[in-house]
Amino acid sequence: MDFPEPIRLLAFLLGMMAFVAVNAAYLVWAERKGAGRFQRRPGPTEVGWAGLLQPVADGIKLISKQVIVPPGADPILFRVAPLLVMAPAMMTLAVIPFSETLVGRDINVGLVFVFAFGAINVMAIMMGGWASRNKYAIISAARVVSQDVAYEIPMLLVVITLLMVTGTMNLNEIVQQQAGWFWHWNLFRLDVNPLMPVTFIIFFICMLAETNRAPFDMAEAESELVAGAFTEYAGMGFGVFFMAEYANIVVGCSLATVLFLGGWQSPFGVGSGVIWFLLKMYALVFTVIWVRWTFPRTQFYSLLNLSWKILIPISMVTLVLTCILLKLT
Amino acid sequence: MSASEVIPASDKPQETFVLNVGPQHPATHGVLRLKMTMDGEYVARAEPVCGYIHRMHEKMGENRTWAQFLPNTGRIDYLAAMAYNHAYVAAVERAAKIEVPPRAEYIRVITSELNRISSHLVWFGAFLLDLGGFTPLLYAFDDREKILDLLEAITGSRLTYCYYRFGGVCNDIDADFIRGVREFVAGMRPRLKMYHTLVTENVILRRRLVGIGYIGREMCRKYGATGPVIRGAGVAYDVRKVEPYSVYRDLNFDIPAFPEGDCMARYRVRMEEIEQSLRIIEQGLDKLPDGPVMGGNVPRVLKPPAGDCCFAVEAARGRFLVRIISDNKEIPYRVRLRTPCFCNLSLFEEASAGMMLPDALALLGSLDLVIPDIDR
Numbered sequence: 001m002d003f004p005e006p007i008r009l010l011a012f013l014l015g016m017m018a019f020v021a022v023n024a025a026y027l028v029w030a031e032r033k034g035a036g037r038f039q040r041r042p043g044p045t046e047v048g049w050a051g052l053l054q055p056v057a058d059g060i061k062l063i064s065k066q067v068i069v070p071p072g073a074d075p076i077l078f079r080v081a082p083l084l085v086m087a088p089a090m091m092t093l094a095v096i097p098f099s100e101t102l103v104g105r106d107i108n109v110g111l112v113f114v115f116a117f118g119a120i121n122v123m124a125i126m127m128g129g130w131a132s133r134n135k136y137a138i139i140s141a142a143r144v145v146s147q148d149v150a151y152e153i154p155m156l157l158v159v160i161t162l163l164m165v166t167g168t169m170n171l172n173e174i175v176q177q178q179a180g181w182f183w184h185w186n187l188f189r190l191d192v193n194p195l196m197p198v199t200f201i202i203f204f205i206c207m208l209a210e211t212n213r214a215p216f217d218m219a220e221a222e223s224e225l226v227a228g229a230f231t232e233y234a235g236m237g238f239g240v241f242f243m244a245e246y247a248n249i250v251v252g253c254s255l256a257t258v259l260f261l262g263g264w265q266s267p268f269g270v271g272s273g274v275i276w277f278l279l280k281m282y283a284l285v286f287t288v289i290w291v292r293w294t295f296p297r298t299q300f301y302s303l304l305n306l307s308w309k310i311l312i313p314i315s316m317v318t319l320v321l322t323c324i325l326l327k328l329t
Numbered sequence: 330m331s332a333s334e335v336i337p338a339s340d341k342p343q344e345t346f347v348l349n350v351g352p353q354h355p356a357t358h359g360v361l362r363l364k365m366t367m368d369g370e371y372v373a374r375a376e377p378v379c380g381y382i383h384r385m386h387e388k389m390g391e392n393r394t395w396a397q398f399l400p401n402t403g404r405i406d407y408l409a410a411m412a413y414n415h416a417y418v419a420a421v422e423r424a425a426k427i428e429v430p431p432r433a434e435y436i437r438v439i440t441s442e443l444n445r446i447s448s449h450l451v452w453f454g455a456f457l458l459d460l461g462g463f464t465p466l467l468y469a470f471d472d473r474e475k476i477l478d479l480l481e482a483i484t485g486s487r488l489t490y491c492y493y494r495f496g497g498v499c500n501d502i503d504a505d506f507i508r509g510v511r512e513f514v515a516g517m518r519p520r521l522k523m524y525h526t527l528v529t530e531n532v533i534l535r536r537r538l539v540g541i542g543y544i545g546r547e548m549c550r551k552y553g554a555t556g557p558v559i560r561g562a563g564v565a566y567d568v569r570k571v572e573p574y575s576v577y578r579d580l581n582f583d584i585p586a587f588p589e590g591d592c593m594a595r596y597r598v599r600m601e602e603i604e605q606s607l608r609i610i611e612q613g614l615d616k617l618p619d620g621p622v623m624g625g626n627v628p629r630v631l632k633p634p635a636g637d638c639c640f641a642v643e644a645a646r647g648r649f650l651v652r653i654i655s656d657n658k659e660i661p662y663r664v665r666l667r668t669p670c671f672c673n674l675s676l677f678e679e680a681s682a683g684m685m686l687p688d689a690l691a692l693l694g695s696l697d698l699v700i701p702d703i704d705r
Contacts, residue, residue, distance in 0.1 A: 039467040135348050139370065139686075214461060215533055224687050226355060295533050297461025299687045300370065302536050 012104045016093050020086075023250050024243035025055035031246075031289050038293045058239075065235030073232065074131040081128030082233070082240035088117040088124075089247035096254045097172045099264045099274040110171040111159065114255060118210070121248055122148040125212070125219055128241070129229030140228030143218045143300055147209060150307035155206035157315035158199050161322045162259055165192050175263030182267035187260040191329070193322040195314075200260045202315050204284075207252040209303070211245065214292035218300050253284035345373050348686075352381050356459055356690045359700030361674075363693075365686075372689045375681045377674050383704040390653075390664030395421055395631045396495065398664065402651075403489040405668060406702040408451050409645035410489050411437075411444035418493040419574060420640035420651040425495070425633035428624040433497035434576045436622060439510065439613040440480065440492060441642075442606040446517070447476040448645035449599045449606075452697045456596070457528060459694035460537055465528050472520055479509045495631060496624035507614055514607050521603060529600065538593035542692030544680050545590050552676040555669050556647025557602065558696060561595035563588030568643035580612045592695040599697070632657050646670055646697055670702040 029044065029051065036043025044051030069075055092114045094104035107113065122144055129141025165186060166174045178185050187200050209216040220228040227233075230241050257263055257280040264277040298306070351362035360381035366374040386405060390398045402417040403410035415437055422429060450473040454466030477487045483506050484492040484499075492498055528534055549559040559566050565586040569577040585601030587594035633655040641650040647669025654663040673696045681689040 035463070039464050040471060041467065135346065139348075217461070224356065224690055293464050294527075295462060295531065296457060296528075296537065297687075298533050299537055299685065301685060 009104075012094070016090055016104065020090050020093065020247045020250070021243070024246040025059065027246040027249065027285065028058070028242070029055050030285075031292075034286070034289045035293045038290070062236045062239035067237050068232075068234045070133060070232045072133045074133070077127050077131035078232075079237075081124050081131060082237050082244070084124035084127065085121055085244040086240050086247065088120040089244055089251050091117045092251045093254070095171055096251070096258060097175055097263060098277050100172075100176075100272070102274055103172060106170065106172050108168075108170045111163070111169040111174075114171075114251070115156070115159070118248075118251065119148075119152070121244070122210075125229050125241075128233070129219075132229070132232040134232050136225040136227075136231050137229050140219045140225050140231075144212065144229065147212075147216065147218055147300075147303060150304050151206045151209040151311075154202055154307060154311040154315040155210065157312065157319055158203045158206070159259070161193065161199055161315070161319045162186060164319075164322050164326055165189060171258050171263075175258055175265060178262040179265050179272070182262065185260065185262040185265075185267075192325050193318055195318045195321060198314065199318050200256070202311050202318075203256060203260065204287075205306075205311065207256060208288065208291065209307070211248040211252050211288075213245075213249065213288055215295040215298050216303055217292075217297060218303060249285055249288055250281070253281045253288065256284055257281045344368070350690075351378075356693065357700070358455055358698070361698065361700045361703065363677075365689075367686070370685050372681050372684050372686060375678055375689060377677055379671075379674070379700070379703050381704065382701050384701070386705045387664055387666055390661050392660065394659050395633070395661060398661065399494075400489070400491045402666075403491055404701065405666065405705050406448075406644060406646065406649075406670070406699045407488055408699055409444055409448040411441045411492065412642050412644035413649060414490065414493045415441055415575070416640050416642040416644075416649050416651045417653075418495055419642070420638055420653050421495050421631070421633060423640055424636060424638040424653060424655055425628075425631060427496045427627055429497055430621050430624055431576070431618045432501075432620045433622045433624075435613050435617045436498050436502055437493060438575050438577065438580070439502075439610050439617075440484075440490075440498075442609045442613070443476050443480060443510070443513075444490075445645045446603050446606050447473045447480075449603050450476075452599060452645075453524070453528075456694040456697070457534075459690055460534065462528070462534070465524070468520075468524070468527075472517060475509075475513050475516075479506060479513065482506060482509070494623065494627075496627035497622045499623075501622045507617075510610060510614060514611055517603070517607055521600065524600070529596075535593070537687075537691055538591065538596055538695075540589075540591050540593075541688045542592040542680060542684070542695060543590050544595075544676060548676050548679060552679075553672040554647070554676055555672065556643070556645070556697075557595050557598040558647065558673050558676075560584065560586040560598045561695075562590040563594075568641050568648050572641060574640070574642060576613075577609075579616065580609050582609050582612075592691055595695045595697075630659060632659055641667075644669060646699065646702065647673060666705055668702045668705055670696075670698050670700075671705075674698055674703055 033043040044054040047053040047057045069078055095107060095110040095113050097103040125144050126141040129137040163169065166177055168174060187196055189196055212219045220230065230238055233241060257277060261280045264272055264274055266272040266276050345366050345368050348365040348367045350365055351357040352360040362378040364376040364378055365372055386401050389401055399414065399417060402413040405413050450469040454469035457465040480490065481487045483502050484490045544558060544562055546562045546564055549562050555566065563586055565584040567584040570584055582605045585598050585605065587597055635655055635657045637654050639650060639652045641648055649669060650667035652665040653661050656662040677693060681692055
């Protein structure tokens with residue numbers, strides 16, 4: 001299939017937006033349903049079969065509400081923040097290879113691209129918190145920034161470790177290197193780094209922290225900060241933040257799949273395709289939901305301690321170890 | 330600005346701001362307001378502001394008959410209404426010299442302890458919710474539901490019971506209730522084990538509770554804190570042991586006390602208490618005598634002889650004391666209620682100074698406050 005480039009891009013853009021929107025909406029449903037099951041209750045059942053229309057109903061409700069800008073808030077930043085939090089999540093999906101051919105832009109610096117846009121998310125939450133002119137929101141904004149600084153470092157160290165193994169930043173090539181049986185996945189490349197599973201766990205923890213998910217949901221610690229940075233947002237303003245959270249989870253899990261779990265490669269060496277990518281990604285997404293409904297929230301300072309005292313040293317160790325092992329082989 | 334102009338950090342005026350937690354805030358579980366003076370994320374001073382749900386129960390006691398005041402007592406601490414009914418009923422019985430048959434006393438103890446378990450389960454769920462864990466709340470409510478169903482079957486209500494009457498209890502318990510309670514006791518022990526593996530041993534929870542929110546003996550003594558708060562400071566003070574009432578003297582149970590004085594100690598005290606309450610309930614059912622459940626000598630129009638009479642019980646949150654003064658009329662001259670949560674809250678200001686916001690709210694949760702009990 002050879003489409004002219006502009007049409008292909010347009011189709012991809014629309015597809016990506018639809019993908020993000022549907023994912024965000026139905027991950028909310030999945031989370032509520034999953035949480036319900038964890039808690040021995042059925043979850044949403046009323047709207048549509050098994051509550052499947054619940055996200056639609058919620059969306060209509062949120063859209064029909066007035067966007068209230070509190071007096072004294074910065075009117076521009078307050079309105080821009082939800083958009084800024086949503087847009088990067090969609091941008092990053094452009095370089096994620098869903099399958100060998102299904103990729104928006106196969107660029108050589110894909111990995112850098114993802115992290116560059118991923119960082120905007122935090123700035124947007126800070127913006128929203130700051131513009132709200134609310135003490136809870138400002139405390140939350142300050143927390144988000146220091147949390148992000150703390151967790152970006154181990155995450156990038158882990159990614160550098162991985163880059164040394166793969167030797168490329170092109171996400172498609174990274175996936176292609178992991179072809180074959182599942183022990184070819186980076187997660188199981190114990191020959192270059194025996195601590196590879198630990199590296200993956202660090203990546204996963206950092207991803208939870210970066211996406212502000214429990215047990216690291218400091219930005220939205222509802223028992224302390226009411227709703228954190230989103231306290232003053234009503235209607236769809238809040239809805240967009242909420243969708244962006246799920247979009248970011250999808251991005252984070254996609255990245256973890258590509259980097260560690262072989263992307264769209266089948267674990268058995270044959271029959272690779274988009275289905276495997278989605279399976280792996282949603283398994284990770286499910287884990288994220290599972291963790292949230294099992295663990296209590298950490299304190300803010302022990303969250304920072306975890307990063308500076310445990311995660312960063314360990315990721316440094318894996319980095320050095322990989323250097324040495326790569327040099328030896 | 331040149332280097333010499335740089336102001337040393339210590340000379341800067343202290344910058345604090347006031348964070349208003351409540352009266353509507355997810356962490357206060359009711360209309361309690363905390364005026365927190367914050368230094369960054371540190372609590373410089375947390376001043377509790379109460380009175381938002383003051384209903385003048387003590388004054389209401391002075392303008393209704395002795396029996397009419399009984400439902401009020403259940404609404405002071407709505408989570409442990411049985412013990413509150415018990416204190417008032419027993420105080421009036423002491424003043425009017427009304428005999429209570431032994432079967433009624435046993436029923437009172439069994440229902441009070443069931444109520445204590447259900448109250449502790451609500452605390453457990455709400456406390457974990459404060460700490461950001463949502464799932465245990467629903468597990469705890471699942472167990473609590475069984476207690477509420479049992480109590481509903483004999484008392485007719487699920488929360489604010491008015492089951493104890495002067496001279497006994499209003500309905501006898503039946504075989505269904507006894508079987509249900511035995512089933513519940515048998516089912517609750519494995520559930521407690523599950524709570525311990527799911528929650529108590531969770532590393533995040535331990536980090537949040539161990540060594541956080543120290544309340545020592547001296548502070549407890551100063552503010553008159555009782556209940557799990559003082560037992561979490563290592564003092565095994567329990568009204569059921571130090572001034573045994575009803576039939577607690579005949580029952581075997583331990584008073585859990587942990588000397589650490591941190592949130593974890595208070596957490597463990599309450600979890601242990603659930604187990605001890607299960608023990609008490611089992612023994613109560615085994616020893617339950619036959620006979621009437623209402624004493625014979627209750628006058629139709631109650632006029633206790635003039636005098637001053639106190640009665641204290643160990644409610645789920647500590648020592649609840651009722652003092653009644655009678656001038657031989659149909660209505661009390663004065664009803665004084667000493668509620669545990671008021672004292673337990675008053676130490677919050679001292680205990681929380683210098684803590685970080687999430688820890689201070691964990692401390693607040695570990696005090697197990699019921700706001701109507703503070704304001705009454």
